Amino acid sequence: MTPSARRSRLALLLQVLLPFLLSLFCRALPDQIHYSIPEELDKNTVVGNLAKDLGLSVQDLPARKLRISAEKEYFTLNPLSGDLTVRDRIDREQICGKQPQCILDFDTVAENPFNIYHVAVIVQDINDNTPLFKQSKIDLKIGESTKPGTTFPLDPALDSDTGPNSLQRYHLNDNEYFDLAEKQAPDGRKYPELILKQSLDREEHNFHQLVLTAVDGGEPPQSGTTQIQIQVTDANDNPPVFSQDVYRVTLRENVPPGFSVLRVMATDQDEGVNAEVTYSFHNVDEQVEHFFNLDKRTGEITTKDNLDFEIANSYTLSIEAKDPGDLASHCSIQVEILDENDCAPEVIVTSVFAPLPEDSPPGTVIALIKTRDRDSGDNGEVYCEIRGHSEFILKSSLKNYYKLMTDRVLDREEIPEYNITITATDRGKPPLSSTIKITLHISDVNDNAPVFQQSSYVAHVAENNPPGASITQVSAYDPDLGPNGQVSYSIMASDLEPQVLSSYVSVSAHSGVVFAQRTFDHEQLRVFQLTLQARDHGSPALSANVSLRVLVGDRNDNAPRVLYPALAPDGSALFDTVPRAAEPGYLVTKVVAVDADSGHNAWLSYHVLQASDPGLFSLGLRTGEVRTARALGDRDSTRQRLLVAVRDGGQPPLSATATLHLIFADSLQEVLPDLSDDPLPTDPQSELQFYLVLALALISVLFLLAVILAIALRLRHYFSSAAWGCFEPGLSFKSGPGVLPNHSEGTLPYSYNVCVASQSAKTEFNFLNVTPEMAPPEDLLCEDASWVPCTNHGNTNVPFASDTTLKVSFDSFIFTWGLRISFKNM
Numbered sequence: 143m144t145p146s147a148r149r150s151r152l153a154l155l156l157q158v159l160l161p162f163l164l165s166l167f168c169r170a171l172p173d174q175i176h177y178s179i180p181e182e183l184d185k186n187t188v189v190g191n192l193a194k195d196l197g198l199s200v201q202d203l204p205a206r207k208l209r210i211s212a213e214k215e216y217f218t219l220n221p222l223s224g225d226l227t228v229r230d231r232i233d234r235e236q237i238c239g240k241q242p243q244c245i246l247d248f249d250t251v252a253e254n255p256f257n258i259y260h261v262a263v264i265v266q267d268i269n270d271n272t273p274l275f276k277q278s279k280i281d282l283k284i285g286e287s288t289k290p291g292t293t294f295p296l297d298p299a300l301d302s303d304t305g306p307n308s309l310q311r312y313h314l315n316d317n318e319y320f321d322l323a324e325k326q327a328p329d330g331r332k333y334p335e336l337i338l339k340q341s342l343d344r345e346e347h348n349f350h351q352l353v354l355t356a357v358d359g360g361e362p363p364q365s366g367t368t369q370i371q372i373q374v375t376d377a378n379d380n381p382p383v384f385s386q387d388v389y390r391v392t393l394r395e396n397v398p399p400g401f402s403v404l405r406v407m408a409t410d411q412d413e414g415v416n417a418e419v420t421y422s423f424h425n426v427d428e429q430v431e432h433f434f435n436l437d438k439r440t441g442e443i444t445t446k447d448n449l450d451f452e453i454a455n456s457y458t459l460s461i462e463a464k465d466p467g468d469l470a471s472h473c474s475i476q477v478e479i480l481d482e483n484d485c486a487p488e489v490i491v492t493s494v495f496a497p498l499p500e501d502s503p504p505g506t507v508i509a510l511i512k513t514r515d516r517d518s519g520d521n522g523e524v525y526c527e528i529r530g531h532s533e534f535i536l537k538s539s540l541k542n543y544y545k546l547m548t549d550r551v552l553d554r555e556e557i558p559e560y561n562i563t564i565t566a567t568d569r570g571k572p573p574l575s576s577t578i579k580i581t582l583h584i585s586d587v588n589d590n591a592p593v594f595q596q597s598s599y600v601a602h603v604a605e606n607n608p609p610g611a612s613i614t615q616v617s618a619y620d621p622d623l624g625p626n627g628q629v630s631y632s633i634m635a636s637d638l639e640p641q642v643l644s645s646y647v648s649v650s651a652h653s654g655v656v657f658a659q660r661t662f663d664h665e666q667l668r669v670f671q672l673t674l675q676a677r678d679h680g681s682p683a684l685s686a687n688v689s690l691r692v693l694v695g696d697r698n699d700n701a702p703r704v705l706y707p708a709l710a711p712d713g714s715a716l717f718d719t720v721p722r723a724a725e726p727g728y729l730v731t732k733v734v735a736v737d738a739d740s741g742h743n744a745w746l747s748y749h750v751l752q753a754s755d756p757g758l759f760s761l762g763l764r765t766g767e768v769r770t771a772r773a774l775g776d777r778d779s780t781r782q783r784l785l786v787a788v789r790d791g792g793q794p795p796l797s798a799t800a801t802l803h804l805i806f807a808d809s810l811q812e813v814l815p816d817l818s819d820d821p822l823p824t825d826p827q828s829e830l831q832f833y834l835v836l837a838l839a840l841i842s843v844l845f846l847l848a849v850i851l852a853i854a855l856r857l858r859h860y861f862s863s864a865a866w867g868c869f870e871p872g873l874s875f876k877s878g879p880g881v882l883p884n885h886s887e888g889t890l891p892y893s894y895n896v897c898v899a900s901q902s903a904k905t906e907f908n909f910l911n912v913t914p915e916m917a918p919p920e921d922l923l924c925e926d927a928s929w930v931p932c933t934n935h936g937n938t939n940v941p942f943a944s945d946t947t948l949k950v951s952f953d954s955f956i957f958t959w960g961l962r963i964s965f966k967n968m
Contacts, residue, residue, distance in 0.1 A: 178264040181234035186227045189217060189263065192250060193224020196259055200224060205254050211492040211510055212248035234265045235302035242304055251493050256507040258539060269307040269360025273299040275368035282372045283468035286344040295472055297425050298333035299356030299366050306359040315353040328476055329458050333425060344374040381469030382408035382419045389475040395451040396482045406441040408463030408471055415466050424462035424472060434459060451481040452516035483521040483570025488514045489578040497585035500554040509546040509580055513566050521570035529563045554584040555621040588626040588680025592618035594688040604695040605664040613692060616654040618676035625679035634687060635673040649674060664696040665738045698792020700738040702746055704800040717803035724770050733766035733800050735788040745791035751799065752785035759784060768802060780806040
C-alpha cells in the first residue's frame with residue numbers, strides 16, 4: 143500500500159470515528175445535550191425530546207418557559223411537549239462547506255430558576271451531491287516525441303459531500319497508450335494525472351479520445367465523467383522546467399491589491415520559438431482567480447483583491463508553464479495568510495429578560511450575551527465589560543458567553559430605566575472593540591406605602607356650618623405606578639364615639655376631602671381628633687396613617703346670661719342694702735354674667751341703661767362692680783333702682799339686662815316694713831306718671847281751696863272796710879306783685895302756705911312755698927298797722943305777703959296762679 147493510500151485510509155477512518163469521539167467528549171461537558179441527524183430531513187421532523195433529556199418534567203414546561211436562543215434558528219422547540227424539531231431543510235454543504243464536522247450549536251434557556259443549556263446537533267452528510275468536473279471536455283496536445291512516463295495533471299472533479307460520500311477515486315477507460323494516477327494536493331483534494339505508457343506516433347494516430355470517471359463512496363455510489371481529447375503534435379524535445387516544484391509564500395491579510403506575491407520562472411532548453419514560455423493557472427478554483435493575478439509572460443503573481451484571513455487562511459496556486467510546442471510543466475505555490483486584527487468583536491444579545499421587577503434579588507440574570515471575533519489567536523480573544531453602571535455585573539458562563547446579572551436590589555422609583563452599555567474588546571495590538579446598548583425597563587412592584595404631605599393636619603371650622611361643608615383636604619403621594627400608586631382614603635379611628643362618628647364627618651375615598659356631616663356647635667364640641675388612612679391598591683396593599691385635629695371655631699351665637707342678681711324662687715325681685723354712711727367707692731354689689739361663647743365673643747362689658755339717680759353710683763365696665771360715686775345726701779331717696787345692660791364683644795354684639803334694687807339702710811329691720819307695705823316701683827316711667835297724677839290732684843285741691851277762700855274774703859269785705867294783709871315788722875318785700883322769691887336751689891316739702899293782702903282794691907291770694915329753714919319762729923304781723931295772723935295749712939307758719947304766686951281777681955274773674963312743687967322720691 144502506497145503512503146498516499148495509507149493517508150487516505152487514515153483520513154477516512156478519522157472522519158468515521160470523529161463524530162463518535164466528539165459525542166463522547168461532549169457528554170463529559172456540563173449542561174450540554176447532543177444530537178446527531180442526517181441532512182435534508184423534512185420540516186418538523188423530531189430530533190429528540192429536549193425536555194426529557196434535560197431532566198425537566200412536562201408539567202413544569204409552561205412555568206420554566208423553555209426556549210431556544212440562537213443567532214439563526216435551524217430548529218424549533220415545542221413549549222408544551224419539549225420536542226426539538228427541524229425548522230426547515232438543512233443543507234450540510236451550504237452551512238459547513240467542506241468541513242469534516244458540521245455541528246450546529248445553540249443555547250436553550252429555562253426560567254424559574256434561570257438556567258442555560260447548550261445543545262449541539264451534528265449534521266451528518268448524505269450522498270446528495272454527484273462528483274462533477276468543471277469542464278465536460280479536456281483538450282490536450284502531446285508531442286509525438288514525449289517520453290513514456292510523462293504525467294499530465296488534469297482538473298479534479300468537485301464533490302460537495304464529505305467523508306465517505308465525497309470523491310473517492312478516478313478511473314480511465316481501457317487504452318494502450320495512457321494510464322491514470324491519483325494525486326493529493328496539500329489541501330487534501332484528490333486530482334488525477336494522465337501518464338503516458340508508450341510513445342506516440344502522430345503518423346499512426348494523431349488523435350486519441352479518452353473517458354475520465356470520478357466516483358464517490360456513497361451507497362449507492364455516484365459518478366461524473368468528462369472526455370479527454372488528445373491531439374498528437376510534431377516533435378518538441380524539451381518542455382519548460384520550473385526551478386522548484388513547490389513554492390511557499392506568507393502574506394498578511396492587510397496587503398493592498400496589486401501587491402507582488404511571487405515571481406515564478408520556468409526554463410526551456412530548446413531554442414528559438416520553442417523556448418518561449420507562457421504561464422497560466424492550472425487546476426485552480428474560482429477563489430484563486432478572484433484574489434490573485436498571474437502575468438502570463440513574466441510569471442509574476444500579484445494580489446487582485448483584499449485578502450481576508452477570515453474567509454480563507456491559505457491558498458494553493460497551481461502554475462503551468464507551456465512552450466509553443468505545448469510541452470508543459472507544473473509547479474505548486476502554497477500561500478499562507480497571516481491574521482491581522484482587522485475584525486472588531488461582535489456582541490450578540492441572545493436573550494433579554496425584560497421588564498425586570500424592581501424587587502428582583504441580586505444575581506438575577508437579565509440577558510444572555512455572546513461574543514464573536516473572526517480573528518484568530520490573541521486577535522480573536524475577547525473580553526467584555528460594563529461601563530457606567532455599578533448595579534450590574536457580567537459573569538462568564540462558557541466560552542464566548544456572558545450572563546448580565548444584577549449586583550444589587552434595584553429601585554424603579556429611583557431609576558425606572560437603564561441603558562446598559564457593554565463593550566467587547568479583543569486582545570490584539572492595537573485592540574479593537576465594539577459596544578452594544580441594552581435598554582432595561584424596571585417594572586413596578588408595590589414597595590412604597592403612601593406618604594402624607596404633612597406629618598399631621600389641623601383643620602379649623604366655624605360652628606353653625608352647613609351640613610356637607612368641606613373641612614379640609616388631606617393628600618398622600620405614592621411613587622408606585624398603576625394600582626400600586628392609586629391611593630384611597632378612609633377614617634380609621636376617632637376620639638368621638640364610634641356610633642356617632644359617621645354622623646359627624648366623612649372623607650372622600652378618592653380626593654381626601656373631609657366633609658362635615660352635621661352642624662357643629664362650639665359650646666358642645668370644641669375639638670376632636672381623627673386618624674385618617676391612605677391605602678394603595680397594590681397586592682398586598684400598603685397604607686399610612688395621619689392624625690387630623692379639627693378645631694370648631696366660635697361664633698357669637700349666645701347672648702350673655704346674668705347670674706346675679708337673680709329673681710327669688712317666688713319670682714320677686716331681690717334687693718341689696720347699702721349703709722347710709724357709705725363713702726364714695728364703696729362696693730355695693732356686683733353684676734355677674736357669663737357667656738357660653740369663647741374668646742372675644744365672651745368678653746363682657748357692663749353699661750347703665752337707667753338709674754334713679756345717675757350720679758349716685760358707678761359701674762365697672764369690665765368687672766360689673768357697682769360702687770357709690772358720692773355720699774348719700776338728705777335729699778336722696780333711700781330706694782334706688784339701676785337697669786344694667788351686659789354686652790359681649792361679638793359682631794354684632796348680643797346683650798342681656800339686669801335690674802338692681804338698692805336700699806340705703808343701716809339694718810335690715812329698718813327696711814322690712816317699707817318692703818312689705820310699699821314695694822319698690824319696678825318701672826321709672828310708671829313712677830313718673832304717678833307723680834304727675836299726684837301733682838295734678840294737688841293743684842286741683844289748692845285751686846278749689848283758693849276759690850272758697852276768695853269767696854269767704856269777699857263776703858267778709860262787706861263787714862269790714864279796712865284792708866288787711868300780712869306783714870312782719872322789719873321785713874320788706876320789694877318784689878312786685880306776681881313775682882316769687884328764688885327758691886329753686888332747695889326742695890320744697892309737701893306743705894304750702896297762703897297769705898291774703900287787704901290793701902288792694904282787688905282781693906288777691908298769695909301762695910308761697912318755703913322750706914322749713916325759712917319759716918319764722920313766731921307768727922307774722924300785717925304790714926300797715928297791725929299784723930294779722932296767717933293761716934298755716936302745713937307744718938310751718940308762713941306770713942301772707944304781697945308777693946304772691948297765685949292771684950284771684952273777682953272783678954274780672956281772672957285766676958292767675960303759680961305753683962312750685964318738688965316731690966321727693968320715695
